[in-house]
Amino acid sequence: MYPGSKWVIVRNTLQTLKLNTIPSFFKICPTAFIKHYNQETQVVTFRNGSQVIFLGENYADDKELNRFKGLECNGFLFEEINEMQEKTFYKGIERAGSHIIPKMPPPLILATCNPAKNWVKTLFYDRWLLGKLPDKWKYIPSKITDNPFIPEEYKESLKTMPKYEYEVFVNGNWELQERTGAEFYKYFRLDKHVGHCAYNPDLPIHISWDENVNPYLPCGIFQVQNKEIRFVDLILGVNPNNTIKDVCREFKFRYKNHKTGLFVYGDATSQKQDVKAEKGYNFFTLILNELKEYAPIKRVPASNPSVVMRGQFMNAVFYNGFEGISIMISPELKDAINDFTNTKEAADGTKLKRTVKNEKTGVSYQPEGHITDLTDYLVCRLFTDEYQKYQTGGVVSLARQTGANVLNERMRL
Numbered sequence: 001m002y003p004g005s006k007w008v009i010v011r012n013t014l015q016t017l018k019l020n021t022i023p024s025f026f027k028i029c030p031t032a033f034i035k036h037y038n039q040e041t042q043v044v045t046f047r048n049g050s051q052v053i054f055l056g057e058n059y060a061d062d063k064e065l066n067r068f069k070g071l072e073c074n075g076f077l078f079e080e081i082n083e084m085q086e087k088t089f090y091k092g093i094e095r096a097g098s099h100i101i102p103k104m105p106p107p108l109i110l111a112t113c114n115p116a117k118n119w120v121k122t123l124f125y126d127r128w129l130l131g132k133l134p135d136k137w138k139y140i141p142s143k144i145t146d147n148p149f150i151p152e153e154y155k156e157s158l159k160t161m162p163k164y165e166y167e168v169f170v171n172g173n174w175e176l177q178e179r180t181g182a183e184f185y186k187y188f189r190l191d192k193h194v195g196h197c198a199y200n201p202d203l204p205i206h207i208s209w210d211e212n213v214n215p216y217l218p219c220g221i222f223q224v225q226n227k228e229i230r231f232v233d234l235i236l237g238v239n240p241n242n243t244i245k246d247v248c249r250e251f252k253f254r255y256k257n258h259k260t261g262l263f264v265y266g267d268a269t270s271q272k273q274d275v276k277a278e279k280g281y282n283f284f285t286l287i288l289n290e291l292k293e294y295a296p297i298k299r300v301p302a303s304n305p306s307v308v309m310r311g312q313f314m315n316a317v318f319y320n321g322f323e324g325i326s327i328m329i330s331p332e333l334k335d336a337i338n339d340f341t342n343t344k345e346a347a348d349g350t351k352l353k354r355t356v357k358n359e360k361t362g363v364s365y366q367p368e369g370h371i372t373d374l375t376d377y378l379v380c381r382l383f384t385d386e387y388q389k390y391q392t393g394g395v396v397s398l399a400r401q402t403g404a405n406v407l408n409e410r411m412r413l
Contacts, residue, residue, distance in 0.1 A: 013058055075110070081113045114172075194330075203223045207264055211283050220378070229325070230328050264296050267373065308349040311349070325386060344368070
């Protein structure tokens with residue numbers, strides 16, 4: 001369409017271009033289109049006079065980006081831009097469209113990347129989440145599994161990657177953070193606590209809540225078999241759908257045919273009178289009323305276990321399955337996985353609840369800790385005796401069960 005146009009493909013080093021990008025280019029580009037390839041200058045000339053120039057950023061040797069000065073072209077492809085400098089991207093904006101030809105194409109910049117905790121996330125991904133990308137900028141999320149030309153054998157081989165790398169580079173998870181040693185859940189491991197756990201219609205559902213509205217109102221959906229807790233689903237009520245009614249409506253849509261029992265857990269402080277509701281109503285009475293067709297049973301203690309002690313108990317469960325308790329989270333629940341990975345420990349041993357501001361709405365909120373909180377509440381209430389044993393170092397008392405089998409009471413089958 002645009003004979004005589006010039007396009008530049010950039011990677012962080014010329015060596016990487018020669019090893020990876022250039023061989024891939026010739027593998028997919030029809031040879032009939034190519035007139036000449038100059039291996040010294042790394043320039044491909046096409047039969048219509050257009051050119052593709054392969055250029056290494058080589059920032060370590062050229063921090064002023066002198067190789068871009070005077071470069072006339074119509075557009076760029078930055079491959080693996082997360083490995084490059086932000087100033088290189090803006091240099092591309094500066095030079096795109098500088099090559100004048102009779103039939104001018106619109107200046108174009110394309111970029112590929114993997115999730116990274118650097119300027120690419122801030123400039124593109126975070127702004128995309130907030131709906132604040134500049135006009136004419138587009139972010140297109142895609143995964144390797146979306147590519148129909150990737151052999152199934154290769155996709156299967158990727159599953160042998162370490163869980164962290166698989167989650168970031170295959171599933172495209174931007175929010176997952178590498179472990180630093182300051183995590184609240186020190187023994188949570190992707191390879192141990194994330195795995196297949198689908199909803200079983202023959203088991204009761206246990207839902208747990210954290211009374212919160214920003215960034216969302218969360219409701220965790222769990223099932224329990226023996227002492228295995230399965231985190232099977234998660235509903236996040238995001239503004240304007242961050243009310244109890246909205247989240248319960250979504251639950252009823254997803255589990256309209258559920259018939260085998262429903263139990264409700266959450267923050268004990270949410271049992272106080274809600275001044276915005278009718279007299280006698282609180283956070284949990286509203287939930288029970290919205291879900292009354294399931295005959296829900298509330299299992300919320302009079303007070304919450306301390307944050308420090310319940311955190312230590314959860315870490316004991318994650319570390320060695322204290323008293324045979326185990327937790328498995330569905331790999332589909334990325335927000336839950338991220339919360340367990342990213343929540344940090346404060347100096348006093350509690351959860352570090354940092355506050356950020358949504359640039360779009362101006363609302364301040366705490367991004368971490370809500371999904372893990374609702375999980376803590378459920379685990380400590382489900383396994384009250386085991387939690388007390390952990391606290392005291394004593395034996396599990398079954399006296400409160402008045403002869404009933406603890407496990408059967410938990411399951412209510």
